[in-house]
Amino acid sequence: MSPTTSSQILARKRRRGIIEKRRRDRINNSLSELRRLVPSAFEKQGSAKLEKAEILQMTVDHLKMLHTAGGKGYFDAHALAMDYRSLGFRECLAEVARYLSIIEGLDASDPLRVRLVSHLNNYASQREAASGAHAGLGHIPWGTVFGHHPHIAHPLLLPQNGHGNAGTTASPTEPHHQGRLGSAHP
Known part of the structure; x- marks a missing residue:
């Protein structure tokens, strides 16, 4: 060759x-x-x-x-889109909680973490309730794929030591310790 x-x-x-x-x-x-x-x-x-x-x-x-x-609920494109949106928001919420715990070192009872997670949880619940995405005819709420109801917080978002005040909601007028998050990453 x-x-x-x-x-x-x-x-x-x-x-x-x-x-x-x-x-x-x-x-x-x-x-x-x-x-x-x-x-x-x-x-x-x-x-x-x-x-x-x-x-x-x-x-x-x-x-x-x-x-x-035959399309009864399963082909409701709006309901499925809202379920995907809700699921995506909940995944982002879990990632924020993970970031605050692991990267920023905030424990579950830290006031900033409690207010932020509580605010995002409340926002998600309000959006889900307003959209009526889970009232469709026969379709499966996507939040249930994680083994919990979509209106219940993901385990990462719950206080781990029992000292957290998960019922506290964040107010737009409250300080949010902006310097604290910024100090970890220049």
Whole structure:
């Protein structure tokens, strides 16, 4: 074999490898999206890693269930969008609580943490109540995928030592210790 021919073969093999990697990445990205979109797959997301076949089977089962339901509540796009919005807000709220605890070092009874988390929890509950997203006909509230009712605070958001005042609401006129958060990260 001439050097030119072998280099062409190697180049072709590299291109095939790149193309195959892109194809696998697209498949994996689509499976990740399905895992996020299908309620039963999303519910199991926190436990063990789902196999690709399991994700596909759950997707098929979910689509069959939607087809059988005939659109009664399951295709209410507004209600589903509000559920996703609510779930996203609650996830952000949990991340804020985690950040305040782990990065800023605020314990659960710290007044700033209590006021901020309480305010965000109250806001989320008011938005959920106002939207009526959980009063749909037969659709599953997305907050329940975490094993708790969407109007109940995530465990990360609750006082851990019992000294916190989770019932306190933040007032727009109260000081919020702005320097404290800013001091940890210049």
